[in-house]
Amino acid sequence: MPHSKSLLQAGALAALFCLPVFSAQAQETFVVSNWGYSNDFYEPFIFEPFEKEHNVRIVTETGGAPERLNKARIRGGVDVILLTDKFSQIGINQGAFETIDSSKLSNFDELYDAAKNPQGEYGPAYTFGRYGIVYDKTRTDTPITSWCDLWRDDFAGAIAMPAFNTTGGPLTVMMAGKCAGSDAFEDPDTAFAKMAELKPNIVKTFSSGSELTNLLSTGEAFIGLAQDYAFPAIQAANPNIGWAELSEGDFRMMNTYNIPKNAKHKELALAFIDCSISMQAQKDAAIELVSGSGPVNKTVELTPEQASQLVYGEKAVLSMQPTPYDKLLDVNDDWERRWNEVFGR
Amino acid sequence: MSSRVSIVQRLSALGPWLLVLPATAVLLFILIIPVAGTLAESFSNPAGLFANYRDFFADSYNRTVMVRSFRIAFLSTLTALILGFGGAYMIANSSQGLKRVLLILSVFPLLTSVVVRSFSFMAILGRNGVVNTALMKLGIISEPLEMLFTQGAVIAGLAYLFTPLMILSLVGVLENIEDDLYLAAGSLGAAPVAVFFQVTLPLAVPGMIVGSVLVFTGSLATFVTPTLLGGEPQMTLATLLYQKAMISIDWGVANTIAAIMMGTAIFCVVVLGTIAGRISARRAVH
Numbered sequence: 001m002p003h004s005k006s007l008l009q010a011g012a013l014a015a016l017f018c019l020p021v022f023s024a025q026a027q028e029t030f031v032v033s034n035w036g037y038s039n040d041f042y043e044p045f046i047f048e049p050f051e052k053e054h055n056v057r058i059v060t061e062t063g064g065a066p067e068r069l070n071k072a073r074i075r076g077g078v079d080v081i082l083l084t085d086k087f088s089q090i091g092i093n094q095g096a097f098e099t100i101d102s103s104k105l106s107n108f109d110e111l112y113d114a115a116k117n118p119q120g121e122y123g124p125a126y127t128f129g130r131y132g133i134v135y136d137k138t139r140t141d142t143p144i145t146s147w148c149d150l151w152r153d154d155f156a157g158a159i160a161m162p163a164f165n166t167t168g169g170p171l172t173v174m175m176a177g178k179c180a181g182s183d184a185f186e187d188p189d190t191a192f193a194k195m196a197e198l199k200p201n202i203v204k205t206f207s208s209g210s211e212l213t214n215l216l217s218t219g220e221a222f223i224g225l226a227q228d229y230a231f232p233a234i235q236a237a238n239p240n241i242g243w244a245e246l247s248e249g250d251f252r253m254m255n256t257y258n259i260p261k262n263a264k265h266k267e268l269a270l271a272f273i274d275c276s277i278s279m280q281a282q283k284d285a286a287i288e289l290v291s292g293s294g295p296v297n298k299t300v301e302l303t304p305e306q307a308s309q310l311v312y313g314e315k316a317v318l319s320m321q322p323t324p325y326d327k328l329l330d331v332n333d334d335w336e337r338r339w340n341e342v343f344g345r
Numbered sequence: 346m347s348s349r350v351s352i353v354q355r356l357s358a359l360g361p362w363l364l365v366l367p368a369t370a371v372l373l374f375i376l377i378i379p380v381a382g383t384l385a386e387s388f389s390n391p392a393g394l395f396a397n398y399r400d401f402f403a404d405s406y407n408r409t410v411m412v413r414s415f416r417i418a419f420l421s422t423l424t425a426l427i428l429g430f431g432g433a434y435m436i437a438n439s440s441q442g443l444k445r446v447l448l449i450l451s452v453f454p455l456l457t458s459v460v461v462r463s464f465s466f467m468a469i470l471g472r473n474g475v476v477n478t479a480l481m482k483l484g485i486i487s488e489p490l491e492m493l494f495t496q497g498a499v500i501a502g503l504a505y506l507f508t509p510l511m512i513l514s515l516v517g518v519l520e521n522i523e524d525d526l527y528l529a530a531g532s533l534g535a536a537p538v539a540v541f542f543q544v545t546l547p548l549a550v551p552g553m554i555v556g557s558v559l560v561f562t563g564s565l566a567t568f569v570t571p572t573l574l575g576g577e578p579q580m581t582l583a584t585l586l587y588q589k590a591m592i593s594i595d596w597g598v599a600n601t602i603a604a605i606m607m608g609t610a611i612f613c614v615v616v617l618g619t620i621a622g623r624i625s626a627r628r629a630v631h
Contacts, residue, residue: 064591066591066594069594070594165588165593207572211573218472340406343578344406344580345578
């Protein structure tokens with residue numbers, strides 16, 4: 001009898017431990033592919049409310065944009081993917097994403113036009129960022145007011161520039177073309193001749209934001225071509241560094257949502273995107289994530305302090321130069337070869 | 346009954362093979378299949394079996410990167426060999442207690458991440474780094490020297506990274522040289538320099554070869570140090586491979602580079618292994 005009692009106890013205990021497992025397994029799993037750094041924000045502000053509302057369990061897949069895109073395309077198992085516009089354009093060109101019916105997004109009309117369908121019907125953007133010039137304002141008497149200032153003689157060995165294969169690399173070539181009075185797409189010879197003139201001013205080409213921060217904080221460089229998501233770390237390392245006000249404007253960078261063709265929960269993915277572009281989610285992201293998270297929803301209202309490091313408001317959005325990734329990807333191989341001729345020898 | 350005995354006998358004869366079967370299966374899945382896949386992919390261009398290789402070698406930039414990679418790997422190996430030999434010689438000839446301390450100190454950097462060790466070199470060679478600051482304070486230079494982001498910086502960084510491996514390879518070999526040989530050489534009138542070149546150095550060759558293979562293949566394969574200390578003008582095969590695979594998503598070129606690097610590493614191991622074998626055989630005959 002005591003034997004059967006202990007068996008009963010053991011059974012009850014096992015059932016107690018197994019119950020949550022079974023109930024968790026019964027829930028649908030929704031996979032979000034995202035950079036790791038922003039998941040801390042997403043967890044309380046977007047994931048938890050979404051899980052409760054739709055009775056799903058969100059699982060994240062983290063990593064850099066190219067590797068996540070590759071995994072989602074080849075292996076599948078991702079329901080919604082967050083990418084920079086460069087890599088979402090690569091995915092679109094590879095036929096990796098579904099088109100999205102915008103009429104199913106209740107918050108779609110609240111978005112700035114630039115964010116609605118930046119790459120066709122493949123999904124809205126969810127943040128605005130910018131690519132421009134940062135510099136140590138104590139190291140030059142004449143402020144930087146134009147992209148063409150990068151070619152100034154007094155900036156010899158002073159500039160940290162992104163490598164060609166980064167998001168910002170090819171944009172510098174576009175500006176070189178403009179500064180030489182031509183269009184880099186039409187006349188790459190002139191643009192790259194101008195890039196060659198820039199070479200003496202380049203101390204290092206970098207591949208990541210942390211590398212740029214290091215170069216600027218150690219004084220190896222005092223001018224950097226940067227995306228705004230890296231700016232707080234740069235300024236923390238060297239408070240003298242500020243953002244240059246450029247007459248041509250910064251480049252507009254966007255992060256986008258896309259639904260892979262092989263996604264399991266496409267309707268749920270639409271609901272997730274809709275939730276993430278809502279006024280409240282966008283406001284929370286702008287306040288919590290700060291730099292690089294300019295809201296795409298035009299109904300978001302921020303205090304001047306909250307907006308100080310963001311692309312915020314219609315004027316800021318319209319003053320930036322668009323980044324034509326479809327055109328850039330078309331010329332990628334030719335420009336890469338030319339770039340290597342200039343900087344890789 | 347006899348058939349049962351024969352099955353047991355057969356199984357026991359297979360015993361060693363059955364024991365290594367799990368490890369072989371694991372190796373097959375995690376090492377051989379991916380490597381074979383990479384090799385197969387490098388030949389799977391619709392334009393032809395060797396189209397990827399033809400395209401790769403047709404680009405003069407790729408050839409430049411390849412030659413540069415081998416030059417950097419060779420010079421790093423040479424530097425690590427010189428520094429490592431000195432270190433290992435000192436360790437091998439120390440007292441037992443000091444030997445332990447020196448060995449721990451020389452292996453200690455291996456416990457730190459490659460990224461941290463490469464960044465530390467930036468702090469040493471940088472414009473405001475330790476070397477420039479010291480030289481300027483001593484009045485030897487008035488302007489900081491441009492040491493960072495040069496080929497010299499990459500070689501120095503790689504040598505620093507891999508010298509512990511060279512030391513480990515050499516210490517055991519140097520320790521095993523019997524003292525009688527030194528005594529015999531000395532009693533025959535050999536000066537210390539002659540003893541070093543005619544006794545120590547020839548007997549240390551197997552260790553030097555093992556260490557050189559480790560440092561050369563390691564220097565060829567690492568991409569963090571060339572990226573941080575060299576940048577784009579010092580692009581190496583490993584850096585190019587990383588860029589093609591992880592940024593450009595150009596798997597054709599990435600697989601080709603991987604296959605070339607693998608082939609080079611195997612070639613080095615085979616050639617240097619053969620040399621080491623011949624030296625050992627010659628010594629055995631003598």
